Amino acid sequence: MGNSTMKAVAVVPGEKELRLVDHPLPQVSSETQIKVKTLDVGICGTDREICTFVYGEPPKGDNHLVLGHESLGRVVEVGGAVTRFKIGDLVVPSVRRPCSDPGCNPCCNDKQDYCINGQFTERGIKQVHGFMTEFYVDDEKYFTYVPEELRDLAVMAEPLTIAEKGLAQAYAVQKRLPWACTDAGEPLGKGLRAVVLGAGPIGILGAMKCVVEGFDTYVYSRSKAPNPKAELVEQIGAKYYSKYDITPQELAAKVGNIDLIYEAVGGSEVAFDVLQVLGTNGVFVFTGIPAPETRLEIDSDILMRRIVLENLAIVGTVNADREAFENAIADLGEFNKRWPETIKKVITGRYDIADHQELLVGKSKGIKNVIAFS
Template sequence: MRAVGVVPGKREVQLIEHPVPQMSGAYDVKIRALDVGICGTDKEICTFVYGSPPDGSDYLVLGHESLGQVMEVGAGVSILKPGDLVVPSVRRPCVHPHCKPCQADLQDFCSTGDFSERGIKMNHGYMTEFYVEQEKYLNLVPTELRDVAVLVEPLTVAEKAFAQVWKIQERLPWIVSTDPVKSPGAGLRAVVLGAGPVGILGAMALLANGFEVFVYSRSEAPNPKSELLESIGATYISSKTTSVTELAEKVGNIDLVYEALGVSSVAFEVLEVLGTNGIFVYTGIPAPGPAIGVNADAIMRNVVLKNQVVVGTVNADRAAFQGAIRDLGTFLFRWPDQLKAMISGRFKIESYRDLLLGERSGIKNVISLD
């Protein structure tokens, strides 16, 4: 069957003839790929900065943002059945018995670094016609989400981040209410850095949680991303026309920053204007570059004197996937046109070179195998 993969030994990105995977265990599920999202990670793997094939293979099948349909289930599978829509998670645990996170099914916190990731690290991905996965790594998706569920995986970044934010901000009991009716962000102001898919989905999650949301990103408005964000109630501010100091004056006390750009110079400048009792979440992964100057004294004084928290987050656990599926349903109900507009194009698998190596624009491009 067809698959898109990288061959690091030859530094090539290819359409590969990959064997159809066979079910081998009672808990296995065979899945037909429907949609695969393409993101910056896939493009970086195609430049060979990272990404590694499984042991014994000279290629790695790409793709970690998947929506699939169950074809066949093993005898031990209890919930899933043929026809169900599923989104698989990405990271698989390391084999070390002393790794407490992996032993606790929280491999997103793996302490040894020997985890694998489908489509990224030592494990084939989902940019292929069929794949086999264990039921415990699959998340059932309601059929109403068919057209947008490829966005579940990128939304899990925000889900894991905000689960931690709510826990940390329990130190401020007057804002994180135990009242289920009161939104945790009511009366608070959040700045999202970057208007890519991670930033836009983060902005949607923050709006749904009651925050006033400002998105600070590069391109001047109006542009398709700024228009989408303004139409759901966020304020879009371009870094081309507004400095970080002006951004801070406009927003007032910045209670939360959700960084989704991967540009350290901008991120550290914004850290300098984080508000009192504020929390700064880093999600971006900058390419290694030369050291940059930062206003370290001001940042350290603020972190201490303003009770600030800086937290990084990577990958996601099962709870984050389930939260993303639930929240995507909320977004679809509140902003159906805008959520669908996030998927800028659906393409056949043969377009892989243009999508992975070209300059194709848009928000989220998807390979459809349906």
């Protein structure tokens, strides 16, 4: 390998192949860009799905797409006009980049997570190379600063942003009512009950966020307890229930009025089962992205009556803005203070880039797996 290339994990959709490629070393080419040396890259279901070639689009003119959208790195070079970072800083990058349509208000206002036309791009997913490589370059506005004490945790910032944005939306919706009678300085969820569906990384990090926000928090998932995910859930003061042990109706009877449901299972059947027990004036946040396979029969009249007569709100949420990244870093710091041992255990494995095949197309294992580049 020469000096001008680096190793990268990439899919080649035309050949239906996942492999290590020699990828050009990126260069800082504008005054506001920074160059980052990769430290950690998280692997998630999205990466594994891209490896089945259902989506994942290389940049125009390339036959391969470098994977990776959950990353932590260290700044090694800054453009002349960079103001927010210096060499040596730890940073996490966001994923989505705006479309070029001047009529897309969200993209024109740094809210590309709400892009109206689908023409956005996403690093490691859609038309821009990702972070599963040794260095990357991007505009400073797409990065968030990470304090040094979060060196071993901040690769989880991106999956945590899903909960950050989800809860921000729930709060925005619930401004419609005196949802929380909290005093100044008290967390917004105090006195309220949240159910998190699923105990994967999105669910566990979401449950941690709910606990920090003061909710009485319950996780409803698949595997029977005891299991490692249920243990993590119990360690943060939330309660874990398997759907094989109690029905959604039994769950609701235990919990009381369910004020918030944060869905992180990715399956519509269990999601719609649990939607039926959302409490009066409650909000249901969908984050899961199922493969379009399941068709359900539901008691639609009953559900519609409840949505109307009990002021239920249902929101979907995808991707995240810079505020969500900043909140994720702040909350990882809080999780680390409250549960230093538990938060570490969400990362169940650190691997070498050489293990990419096993991690991306082998049997799914653990909770959050990371490729370590340092």
